[in-house]
Amino acid sequence: MKAFQITEPGASRLTELADPQPAAGEVLLRIRCVGFCGSDLNTYRGMNPLVSYPRIPGHEIAGTVAALGEGVAGWTVGQDVLVFPYTECGACSACRAGRPNCCRDNKTLGVQRDGAMAELACVPQGKLLSADGLSPTELALVEPLTVGAHAAARGQASEGEHVVVFGAGAIGLGAIAGAAYRGAVVTAVDIDDAKLALAQKCGATHAVNSAAQDLHARLQELTGGHGPALAIEAVGLPQTFVSAVEEVCFAGRVVYIGYAKEAVSYDTKLFVMKELDIRGSRNALRTDFEQVIAMLQAGGFPTAEVVSHRGPLDQAGGLLAEWAEAPQRFTKIQIEFPEG
Known part of the structure; x- marks a missing residue:
């Protein structure tokens, strides 16, 4: 089978590997669509400390069941599925607390272990999810949307x-x-008007270009002078980490999804004065997958616009290099595989 590997920082290749065979309890998938994640971009840039090389990326996966390993039940050949790409040890403090998404020993496909950007992949049957009526494009979009939904x-x-x-x-x-989807009134903040327009199609009621508008004044106006009850940071810059704390209301909540690319300096008095709840958010739970699947099945999500770039496997390396060169041009890249 053909597979795509990131071989070292700034380098990738298509390679030929032996076709995998499903072990007992596993399902062989013929891959239909795989999305590139920000973690893959960091792997390509040499900025992902969790990765060793070479690495096959890919944990945003849509596939079709091609064969069943011994003892597999509940799945049929020809069925379209998506993949829950994380592992959990079941014994660490996170797992015991019912939060396996932040398992101390988690190994995400395409990060700590090889992913599914290949023609075939074997997956434990317990890691498959079905989503009737969703296309391969939508199936592969579920996982990245769950990361935000979990936040x-x-x-x-x-x-x-x-x-x-x-x-x-x-x-x-x-x-x-x-x-x-949970009924909140959402304000999206970015410095790109096109992305803000897309954010409104995804459910934002308001949009603020913080490079062109006074963010604080606008948020005060929208919230009657109180500030938002919840601030979610999905940029990864020190200034947005700090701005989330500054703009959230007294007794508010702040959630950080990603890592800041450099050290962040805070005036910590706001933590205490506002009595803030500051939370991290990592990966997603199965309940988040179920919510996103239901949201996509309901229709109305602008999938075709969110997936900004598509291409076959032999274009994966070029698209990844272009993304690294000009990230502002991209929202989501998906690599598509022929059916059958």
């Missing part, structure tokens, strides 16, 4: 309250859609 859940976004989301990239759009 909205971590922040307890609720009916009628004001939520601000910093960043309208793929993960930020998931947070916007997730918070809106």
Whole structure:
């Protein structure tokens, strides 16, 4: 089978590997569509400390069941599925607390272990999910949207309250859609008007270009002088990390999805004065997958616009290099595989 590998920082290749065979309890998938994630971009840039090389990326996966390993039940050959790409040890403090998404020993496909940007992949049957009526494009979009949806859940976004989301990239759009799906009034913040327009199609009620408008004044105006109840940071810059704390209301909640690319300096008095809840958000739970699947099945999500670039496997390396060169041009890249 053909597979795509990131071989070292700034380098990738197509390679030929032996076709995998499903072990007992596994399902062989013929891959239909795989999305590139921000973690893959960091792997390509040499900025992902969790990765060793060479690495096959790919944890945003749509596939069709091609063969069943011994003992597999509940799945049929020809069935379209998506993949829950994380592992959990079941024994660490996170797993015991019912939060396996942040398992201490998690190994995400395409990050700590090889992913599915290949023609075939074997997956444990317990890691498959079905989503009737969704296309391969939508199936592969579920996982990245769940990362943002999980952040909205971590922040307890609720009916009628004001939520601000910093960043309208793929993960930020998931947070916007997730918070809106929970009934919140969402303000999207970015410096790109096209991304802000897309954010409004994903559920944002308001949009603020923080390079052209006074963000603080606008948020005060929208919230009656209080500030938003929840701030979700999906950019990864020190200034947006700090801005989330500054703009959120007294007794508010702040959720950070990604890592800041450099050290962040805070005036910590706001943590205490506002009595803030500051939370991290990592990966997603199965309940987040179920919510996003239901959201996509309901229709209305602008999938065709969120997936900004598509191409076959032999274009994966070029698209990844272009993304690294000009990230502002991209929202989501998906690599498509022929059917059958």
